[in-house]
Amino acid sequence: MKLAIKENPLPKYIAIEGPIGVGKTTLANKLATNFNYDAFLERPSENPFLKNFYKNPSQSALATQLFFLFQRMQQIEELKQRSLFETVRVADFLIQKDRLFAEVTLSNEEMDLYDKIYEHLTIDAPTPDLVIYLQAPVDVLMNRIGKRGNPNEQFLTPDYLERLNDAYKSFFLYYESSPLLIVNAADINLESNDDDFDMLVGQIMSDPKGKKFINPQPSII
Numbered sequence: 001m002k003l004a005i006k007e008n009p010l011p012k013y014i015a016i017e018g019p020i021g022v023g024k025t026t027l028a029n030k031l032a033t034n035f036n037y038d039a040f041l042e043r044p045s046e047n048p049f050l051k052n053f054y055k056n057p058s059q060s061a062l063a064t065q066l067f068f069l070f071q072r073m074q075q076i077e078e079l080k081q082r083s084l085f086e087t088v089r090v091a092d093f094l095i096q097k098d099r100l101f102a103e104v105t106l107s108n109e110e111m112d113l114y115d116k117i118y119e120h121l122t123i124d125a126p127t128p129d130l131v132i133y134l135q136a137p138v139d140v141l142m143n144r145i146g147k148r149g150n151p152n153e154q155f156l157t158p159d160y161l162e163r164l165n166d167a168y169k170s171f172f173l174y175y176e177s178s179p180l181l182i183v184n185a186a187d188i189n190l191e192s193n194d195d196d197f198d199m200l201v202g203q204i205m206s207d208p209k210g211k212k213f214i215n216p217q218p219s220i221i
Contacts, residue, residue, distance in 0.1 A: 010035060010205065011129030014090040015178075017097060018134035018185070019164045020156065021145040026191045027134070027200075028092040034201060040079055040091040046071065053105075054155040061105040065114060069098050069121075076125045095125040100171055104163050128178045130204065134185040135169075138162050179208045184215045 014031065016024045025041055032039035044050055047067045053060040072095055079089070102114050136144075138161045145153050172182065181203055188196040199216055 009207065010088070011179075012088045013126060013128045014130045014132065014204070015094050015128040016090065016092050016132045016134065017094050017168070017172075019136070019141055019161060019168055020153070021141040021148075021161075022134040022136050022185055023144070023190055024092040024134060027132070028090050030190065030197060031090045031201075031204075034197075035088065035090070038089040040075070040089050042093045043071065043075075051152050054152045057105055057160070058107075061107075062110045062114070065098065065102045065106060066117065068101070069114075069118065072098050073121060073123060076123065080124075080126060091128075094128070094131065095123060096171065100167050101164070104160070104167050130181065130208065131175070131178045132181045132183060132200075132204075133168070133172050134183050135165075136184075136186045138165060140186045141165075175211075180211045181208060182211065182213045184213075188216050 014037070016028050016031075018024050028041060029039055031037065047064060049060045049064040049067055053064040072093075076095060079091070099114075099118065102111060106114055138158050141161050142156075142158060145156060172180065181200075183200065188199075190197050190200060196216065200214075203212070203214060
């Protein structure tokens, strides 16, 4: 008599993180389609300060970060309400990313003000069942940012992306709130290469625990 083998349950809430240009939103949309999940995405185009921030970070950094903070709070409330009706979703951000970006972009005085505002907010974000952290070096990020042709992003500098990369590495070095897949995305194409995408789907379906590093073989991008 054969025993039925229980399949590993899919994570009901997946969050994808990584620096600008690494492919978070693309992967979130593709996973949502593949798993029939609800895609819960950032809305940077709604931030009226972002365009000026890219041109002159020092002048618009605080306003940009505070807008994102309040927007993120609203999104968390939406996520909590929607979860009553939709049990599975994939997001292209974590709430913690807001403070991570703030630490990279704000002066010491602005950071003090940001922290005081943050401390007075009630942020009860649901914890993802799985986090996917996409990594790529600055030259790869610059290349991908250039290819997608956002005119505002042309002002992003390698120095800024390097500092952002370092901030992400430090954050996820100690991250233990959810199972974590750290994916070297420098030489793979999760958007149009089926083998690369299927590899990652297989990792997700394996019910990963703890922290796992994935360094796939290069593919043609």
